Amino acid sequence: MRDEVAIRIENVSKCYRLRKSPDEKLSFLIKKLFRKLLPSQITNEFTDDYHQFHALKDISLEIKKGESWGFVGVNGSGKSTLLKIISGNLRLSSGRVEVDGKVAILNYGNGFNGEFTGRENIFIKAALLGLSKKQIQERLTSIIEFADIGDFINQPVKTYSSGMVARLGFAIMAHVDADIIITDEALAVGDIFFVQKCMNFIRGFLSKGTFLFVSHSINDVLSLCQQAVWLEHGVIKAIGPASRVTQAYLDARHLEYAKNLNLEEPGHQQQDGIIEEVKSELFIGQSDLSRLMDYQISPNLNSVQTNYPIRNNIEILYNELKASAGVGGVKISKVTFYDENDKLLSSIMGCETVKLTLEVLAENELTHPITGFQVIDGLGQVLFASNSKLVTKNKHVVIKAGTVFETEFTFQMPLLPVGDYTVRAAVAIGEEEGDSVLLQTIDNAFLLRSIASYTKHGLIGVPMQSIEIVAPSINLLAS
Numbered sequence: 001m002r003d004e005v006a007i008r009i010e011n012v013s014k015c016y017r018l019r020k021s022p023d024e025k026l027s028f029l030i031k032k033l034f035r036k037l038l039p040s041q042i043t044n045e046f047t048d049d050y051h052q053f054h055a056l057k058d059i060s061l062e063i064k065k066g067e068s069w070g071f072v073g074v075n076g077s078g079k080s081t082l083l084k085i086i087s088g089n090l091r092l093s094s095g096r097v098e099v100d101g102k103v104a105i106l107n108y109g110n111g112f113n114g115e116f117t118g119r120e121n122i123f124i125k126a127a128l129l130g131l132s133k134k135q136i137q138e139r140l141t142s143i144i145e146f147a148d149i150g151d152f153i154n155q156p157v158k159t160y161s162s163g164m165v166a167r168l169g170f171a172i173m174a175h176v177d178a179d180i181i182i183t184d185e186a187l188a189v190g191d192i193f194f195v196q197k198c199m200n201f202i203r204g205f206l207s208k209g210t211f212l213f214v215s216h217s218i219n220d221v222l223s224l225c226q227q228a229v230w231l232e233h234g235v236i237k238a239i240g241p242a243s244r245v246t247q248a249y250l251d252a253r254h255l256e257y258a259k260n261l262n263l264e265e266p267g268h269q270q271q272d273g274i275i276e277e278v279k280s281e282l283f284i285g286q287s288d289l290s291r292l293m294d295y296q297i298s299p300n301l302n303s304v305q306t307n308y309p310i311r312n313n314i315e316i317l318y319n320e321l322k323a324s325a326g327v328g329g330v331k332i333s334k335v336t337f338y339d340e341n342d343k344l345l346s347s348i349m350g351c352e353t354v355k356l357t358l359e360v361l362a363e364n365e366l367t368h369p370i371t372g373f374q375v376i377d378g379l380g381q382v383l384f385a386s387n388s389k390l391v392t393k394n395k396h397v398v399i400k401a402g403t404v405f406e407t408e409f410t411f412q413m414p415l416l417p418v419g420d421y422t423v424r425a426a427v428a429i430g431e432e433e434g435d436s437v438l439l440q441t442i443d444n445a446f447l448l449r450s451i452a453s454y455t456k457h458g459l460i461g462v463p464m465q466s467i468e469i470v471a472p473s474i475n476l477l478a479s
Helices: 021-035 079-087 118-128 133-147 148-155 162-173 193-207 218-223 242-260 314-318
Strands: 005-017 049-065 070-072 093-101 101-104 180-184 210-214 229-232 235-241 268-271 274-277 328-339 355-362 369-376 381-385 404-412 419-429 437-450
Touching: 005 210, 005 369, 021 180, 049 210, 049 235, 070 218, 070 242, 079 093, 079 101, 079 180, 079 210, 101 162, 118 133, 118 148, 118 162, 133 148, 133 162, 162 193, 162 242, 193 218, 193 419, 193 437, 210 218, 218 242, 229 242, 235 242, 314 328, 328 419, 355 369, 355 419, 369 404
Parallel strands: 070 210, 070 229, 101 180, 180 210
Antiparallel strands: 005 049, 005 093, 229 235, 268 274, 328 355, 355 404, 369 381, 369 419, 419 437
16 A cells, blocks of 8 residues: 555445345344255255345545545435444455554444443553553543543443543543544534534644544535545445535535425536536516515614523633633633623524623733634634724733723624534734734633524524515415
8 A cells, every 4th residue: 555545445345135024034044044954955945035235336435644534425325334344343245445544433332331430441442442551541641631521430331421421432532543533423522612622633633644524514524624425325426625525415415305396407417426507597477576585684683581501600601711821921800791781691693782891910011912702613613703903903002010901892793503602712912913922812711502593504694684586577486
């Protein structure tokens, strides 16, 4: 195998023998037993009723070291089967697979014994993943800190929640020095704080290792993967850059949905696994109406207070601020998030006016201070951010040592998909952002929960004022 190739797959197929009923399976087992006990002249008359299911058909693929690949496709398309064959957990029917490097597959529950404690299971699973006892002992403290399950580490795993098992499994996997990591729809583990910790590890791994990722989330694939493979019924439909392959997959799914609704799709063609849009007229007829839809969102929704459950009381999170990075000289003592009526927010819907305030103690004299924040999703992606440089630019600002000062950001929330987000707060000094010195960062200043959203695609939505379709005549179909 050439040095730059991590995985080479040549003409790989996987075929299963399927039987229609349990009776046929029992009959097969009995005939198999008779073949061992009776002369071949008798058993040659036995027939075996089954039909073959090809989970994979003649798959060929080459993955270079350091590349990240996403695998997309509907359930049953062969994605997980292929990755299990690569990892060595499943035997192929024909073809050849060559792997150069140590493989770790994210399958959290495998290798755990429910009767043993979490600490004991670390030794068991890490040994299965190739670590020596000495290596495990050297990394034990780091694994326990990464898992962050507290005193449960000394309790039997059978008492763990599924989230605790996932935390422990990921923590072990992150310490086994794998060259190739394979994960099958298994990155959404625990709360958003732990998910972001996992994503930070994955992003760090991408700079040096090979990453294979199966997911139904196109955004996750685009965020983590350079290349992608679209599998359908066990064959490769498209392969190439992740953006192109995922778009082809989505276009195909939309066309399939249209066919199920008995709609015609005169504006699309499919070529070589890639869906291409071709120009066609929009048929709008019959009615003299000139406006099909007038969709409006109020830009000033009232702030929302709700009993929707959150991870912790938001005020408690404010009191647990822990510095993450920086050279020091300041202390971020408080981060608050209010609506325009100065009412503490526990969740947001989007479009409302909000106030985010940072309270900072200047332990040393600060020249040209910059305060700022970032809103981060579960994948660790910065969705939007701002800082005070806009108002201090071209001004000589000095904060004396011992001074407590505040920066208040007032803005209209964008539309965020339903879910949890974290806010990072930071203080720096410098006349230019590119030359600034970071003094202190709080990675998880507080948790922000979006409970309602108009956006279905993308990372954030646009607070749309109206959407109109205007034509001389429009055909309105009753639903």
